[in-house]
Amino acid sequence: MATDADIARAAETVRRGGLVAFPTETVYGLGADADDPAALARLYAVKGRPAGHPVIVHVGDASQLRDWAADVPEAARRLADALWPGPLTVVVRRAARVSDAVTGGGDTVGVRVPGQPVALALLHAFGGGIAAPSANRFGQVSPTTADDVRAELGDDVDAVLDDGPCTVGVESTIVDCTGEELVILRPGGVTRERIEEVSGQQVSGRRDGLVRAPGTLKSHYAPEATVLVVGGDELAARVGALVAAGQRVAVLGPAPLPDLPPHVVVLDAPGDADEYARVLYARLREVDRRGFDVLLTVPPPDEGVGVAVADRLRRAAGRGDEGTQ
Ligand code: TXA
Ligand code: MG
Numbered sequence: 001m002a003t004d005a006d007i008a009r010a011a012e013t014v015r016r017g018g019l020v021a022f023p024t025e026t027v028y029g030l031g032a033d034a035d036d037p038a039a040l041a042r043l044y045a046v047k048g049r050p051a052g053h054p055v056i057v058h059v060g061d062a063s064q065l066r067d068w069a070a071d072v073p074e075a076a077r078r079l080a081d082a083l084w085p086g087p088l089t090v091v092v093r094r095a096a097r098v099s100d101a102v103t104g105g106g107d108t109v110g111v112r113v114p115g116q117p118v119a120l121a122l123l124h125a126f127g128g129g130i131a132a133p134s135a136n137r138f139g140q141v142s143p144t145t146a147d148d149v150r151a152e153l154g155d156d157v158d159a160v161l162d163d164g165p166c167t168v169g170v171e172s173t174i175v176d177c178t179g180e181e182l183v184i185l186r187p188g189g190v191t192r193e194r195i196e197e198v199s200g201q202q203v204s205g206r207r208d209g210l211v212r213a214p215g216t217l218k219s220h221y222a223p224e225a226t227v228l229v230v231g232g233d234e235l236a237a238r239v240g241a242l243v244a245a246g247q248r249v250a251v252l253g254p255a256p257l258p259d260l261p262p263h264v265v266v267l268d269a270p271g272d273a274d275e276y277a278r279v280l281y282a283r284l285r286e287v288d289r290r291g292f293d294v295l296l297t298v299p300p301p302d303e304g305v306g307v308a309v310a311d312r313l314r315r316a317a318g319r320g321d322e323g324t325q
Contacts, residue, residue, distance in 0.1 A: 001162055001163060001164065002118050002161040002162055002163055004121070006159075006161060007118065007121045007122050007125055007161065008125055009159065010022065010122055010125075010159045010161055011122055011125035011126040013158050013159050014031060014032065014033050014039075014122075014126050014130060015033065015126065017032075017033065017036050017038055017039040017042075018032075018039070018158035018159070019031065019032055019039070019042060019043060019046060019156070019157050019158050020032075020122070020130075020157070020158060020159045020160075020161065021135040021143075021146070021149045021153065021157050021159070021160040021161065022118060022119050022122050022132070022160075022161040023116050023118050023119060023146070023161060023162070023163040023164070023166060024058075024087075024114035024115075024116045024119045024132075024166065025086070025087055025114060025115045025116045025119075025166060025167050025168045025189070026087045026114070026166060026168045026169070026170060026171045026172050026188065026189050027134045027135070027142040027143060027144055027166055027169070027170070027171055027281065028134070028135040028142075028143040028144065028145070028146065028148065028149045028160075028166065029058065029114075029119075029130075029132030029133065029134060029135055030043060030046065030047060030132055030133055030134070030135035030149075030153070030157065031058070031122075031130040031131065031132040032130065032131050032132070033126075033128065033129075033130065033131075034055075034057045034098075034099070034102050034128065034129035034130060034131035035099065035128055035129065037099050037101050040055070040099065040101035040102065040131060041101065043055070043131065043133070044101070046153065046156045046157065047133055047136075047137060047138055048137045048138040049133065049138045050138075051104070052104045052105060053104050054102065054103050054104035054106060054108075054109070054110060055101075055102055055104075055110075055131040055132065055133050056089050056110040056111065056112055056131070056132060056133070056172070056174075057098075057102060057109060057110065057111045057112075057129040057130070057131055058111075058112055058113070058114055058119065058123060058129065058130045058131070058132050059111060059112075059113055059123060059128075059129050059130075060113065060120055060123030060124045060126075060127075061113065061124075062080045062081060062084045062113055064111075064113075064129065065077075065080055065090070065092070065111050067095065067129070068092075068094065068095055068098055068109050068111050068129060069092040069093060069094070069095055069109065069111070070092070070093040070094060070095050070096070071092070071093060072092060073092065073177050073178070075177050075182055075199045075201060076090045076092050076175075076177035078198055078199055078200075079175060079177070079195065079198055079199055080113070082198040083190055083194070083195075083198060084112070084113035084115075085113045085114055085115035085116075085120060086113070086114075086115040086189070086190060087112075087114075087115065087168050087171070087172040087173060087188055087189025087190050088112060088172055088173050088175065088188075088189070088190045088195075089110045089111065089112040089172045089173070089174045089175070089188075090110070090111055090112070090175055090177050091108050091109070091110045091174060091175065091176045091177060091178060091185065092108060092109060092111065092177055092178060093107060093108055093109075093178055094106075094107055094108055094109040095109075101131075102131050108176075108178055110174060111129075112172055114172075116163065116166075116167075117163070118161050118163040122161065134171060135149045135152070135153060135157070136148075136152055137152060137153075139222060140152065140221075140222070141221050141222070141223060141281050141284045141285055141316075142171065142221060142281050143281070144165055144166040144169055144278075144281045144282055145164070145165050145166075145282070146160050146161070146162035146163075146164075148281075148282075148285060165278075165282075166278075167278065168189040168277060168278065168305075169277040169278035169279065169280055169281060169282075170188055170189055170277045170280065170281075170305070170308045170309060170312060171186065171188045171189070171308075172186075172188045172189055172190070173186065173187060173188035173189060173190040173191075173192075173195065173308070174186040174188065175195060175203070181201065181202065181203070181204060182195065182199055182201055182203045182204075183203070183204050183205075184203055184204070184205045186308075186311075187205065187307040187308040187311050188308045189277070189305065189308065191303075191304045191305060191307070192205065192307065193304065205307075221281070221284065221312050221315050221316045222315070222316050222317075222318060223284045223285065223287045223288045223295070223316065224288045225250075225287045225288060225292050225293060225294060225295050226293065226294045226295070227284075227287075227294075227295045227297060227313070227316040227317040227318075228294060228295070228296050228297065228317060229297050229298075229299060229310075229313050229314060229317050230296055230297070230298060231298065232253065232254075232257075232258065232298045235251070235253065235257065235258055235260070235296060235298055236258050236259065236260055236261075238296055239251065239260050239261060239264050239296060240261055242293075242294055242296070243261055243263060243264060247293040247294050248291065248292045248293045248294070249264050249265070249292065249293070249294050249295075249296060250264075250265045250266075250267050250287055250290070250292040250294070250295050250296070251264060251265065251266045251267065251295075251296050251297075251298075252266075252267045252268050252269075252280075252283050252295060252296075252297045252298070253269060253296075253297060253298030253299075254269065254270055254271070254272075254273075254276060254298060254299075254300045254301075255269040255270065255271050256269070257269050257298070265290075265292070267283045267286060267287070267295075268283050270300075272300075273300040273301070273303075273304050273305045273306035273309060274304075274305055276300045276305075276306070276309045277305050277308060277309050280309055280312060280313075281312075283295075284316060297313050297316075297317075299313050
């Protein structure tokens, strides 16, 4: 587990232009000084992310939103005050000084204060903004443990701060605060209901994905195995057909699952959507580690954090909207 000395060293590494992976409450991030274009170039190279994709700036305190935004709309202020530190990213118009490497050349910037003690200690020690995508290679499953990060990035990262498994397990909710109405660009750890409650506004979800990531991305969060999303009532029949065809099948779905044929491995049957979110990426990684051909998943009910889980399952199945890496 990361000590105070590890955190101080990691802050120094970021200051010198290095890359540091760190835990957040959602997933592990791969961090670089958001004011250092050379460090950001290396971040993009290690991640394998095409240019033109914006990255989220992480800051240690809500008051720092002003350093990155041209203006802070009232709704963004309310969301930040009520939900930070927490799994929420607000998209606001960028301040003039913000690097194109952060914004992907666009005129907005995403900012968040993560609700994780080691992340906050790192941000406080560093002082400025840390740009951090999820610490996976482009298109792969996001890491929720330090071991996942080490396995995926190896020596390409200068330091990995370990604080155990992430408690939320899916990425932050991204809310576009630049228009007349709030728009959820990516469902995540904060529910739409909560955003409506805090902002006092109706919030629309964008079905066409993030327009900042044009035309390139078919599947995300995707293991090697084929991922299929099915309804609970079809599960037993689909499993049976795949097993009969000689496929090695694993199952992930909310409890209670129906009776399944022998030799089918149930990876997990989470009791609620929060628990489903927490285990989701670990199970997707497990599928490949154990060499299954097919993962059959049943999504949780499409409400609360279940919306984010269902979204990531669709993406893992290669049927997601574009734009989340
Ligand atoms: O929970 C999270 O948000 C994690 C942790 C590490 O903080 N970070 C994360 O970053 O998921 P990343 O880069 O893997 O996904 C961020 C998504 C990308 O799809 C990116 O295009 C989008 O957010 N994004 C970032 N800035 C944006 C902006 N200004 N406008 C629209 N989309 C933006
Ligand atoms: Mg990502």
